[in-house]
Amino acid sequence: MKHFIIPVFIPHFGCIHSCVFCNQQKITGRNTPVNSQEVADIIDEHLGRITEKRHIEVAFYGGSFTALTIEIQSELLKPAYIALKAKKIHGIRLSTRPDCITNEIVQNLMQYGVSTIELGVQSLDNKVLEASARGHSCSDVFEAVTIIKNMGLFCGLQLMPGLPQEDWKSLIRTAQGIIKLAPDFIRIYPTLVIAHTRLADMYHEGSYKALSLTTGITYGAFLKLLFDQYKIPVIRTGLQATEELDKSSVVLAGPYHPAFGEMVDSYIFYVMLAHFAELVLLLKESTDEIIIHHHPRDTSKVRGVSNSNMKKFKSTYNAKNIILxxxxxxxxxxxxxxxDIYYVINKKMLFYI
Known part of the structure; x- marks a missing residue:
């Protein structure tokens, strides 16, 4: 059954921190909080649009839901809980900060039917967290995940590769820490320089260098391949494209692209083909047929965005005759x-831990 998410945005409401990268109004398109009635209206509006059988969840986005008081959390959750009890929806999820999770908070969330909590972890390197003004430490993350799991809820983690002070070693250590935490799923949001943020000031001053699109794709592919080895699903790479984010006056720098997730998956397929080429073609010109058998659902990923994989493969490895x-x-x-030899290549062959 396909999933359908009813999004409710709580932009920066209740959060006492100001991370260097944060401009929630630009990301969510809102700068005012919602109330209980508005939540109910949002749910009813979306339910009225659904014509097929779906697994429906109400999701409270914005990154700091549990920074609100218990009373306000309860008020906002009530309409979703009523819809859940009436079997109009199938689940309630929310995103929040690691340092805003306690046993009391989670117990209250469970009373209103919340089944999934996503934590904005961003990094597990304390140096990176401090440079990004996150306001929490690596130990806060481990404590929050422990509480959520002990309560029997699903736990997702959000990562932001490319934050200030991060390098490859730091990213690898973060990935290793995520594996130890064993979340139920991951979202990867490479760091973007959004207008009117402290990170934008750092970027203009030259004290912060944003990831290029190529590096952002490489980071995303590395993380997806690694987590796949440990059966941790990556359910999204890159921010959801919006009209606001598509404006050059909003995203000043960083690896933003409307098709970022597709580009990451395509890059992984290119690496798979390059793995074959490095072992077999040995950079020699080949006029023999190279037939690439693949699942129909992977056609666009094998070809690459705008056929980029095939173009690069042909030029890099002097492959003249490729058939898909x-x-x-x-x-x-x-x-x-x-x-007359068949070479089987999959993701597991590309990564050794």
Missing amino acids: KQDGLHINEVIVEYQ
Whole structure:
């Protein structure tokens, strides 16, 4: 059954911190809080649009839901809980900060039917967290995840590769820490320089260098491949495209692209093909047919955005005659047929831990 999310945005309401990257109004398109009646109206409006059978969840976004008082949390959750009890929706989820999780808070959330909590972790490097003015430490993350899991709720974590003071070693250590935490899912949001933020000032001053699109894609691919080895689903890479984020006056720098997630997946497929080429073609010109068998659902990823994978593969490895066949049996796998030999390549072959 397909999922349908009813989003309710609580932009920066209740949060006492001002992270260097944060401009919630630009990200969510809102700068005022919602009330209980508005939550009920949002739910009813979305329910009225659904014509097919779906797994429906109400999601409170904004990153600091549990920074609100218990009373306000309860008020906002009531309309969703009423819809849940009436079986109009199937679940309630929210996103919040690691340092705004306690046993009391989670127990209250459970009373109103919340089943999933996402934590804006961003990094597990205290140096990076401090440079980003996050206001919490790595230990806060581990404590929050422990509480959520002990209560039997689903726990998701959000990461922001490319924050100030982060490098490859820091990112790897963060990834290793995430594996130890064993969340139910991950979202990857590479750091963007949003207008009217402290990070924008740092960028203009030259004290912060934003990730390029290429590096952001590489980071995303690394994390997806690594987490896949430990069966931790990455359910999103890159911010959801909006008209606001598409404006050059809003996103000043960083790896933003409306098709960022597709570009990450395509890059992984290119690495799979390059793995074959480095082992077999040895950079020699090849006029023999190279037949790439793949699952029909992976066609766009094998080709790459605007056929970029095929163009790069041909030019890098002097491959003159490539044929794509949509007859593969397994998603995320290619079988390369070359000189009467079949080479099976999948994600697991690309990463060794």
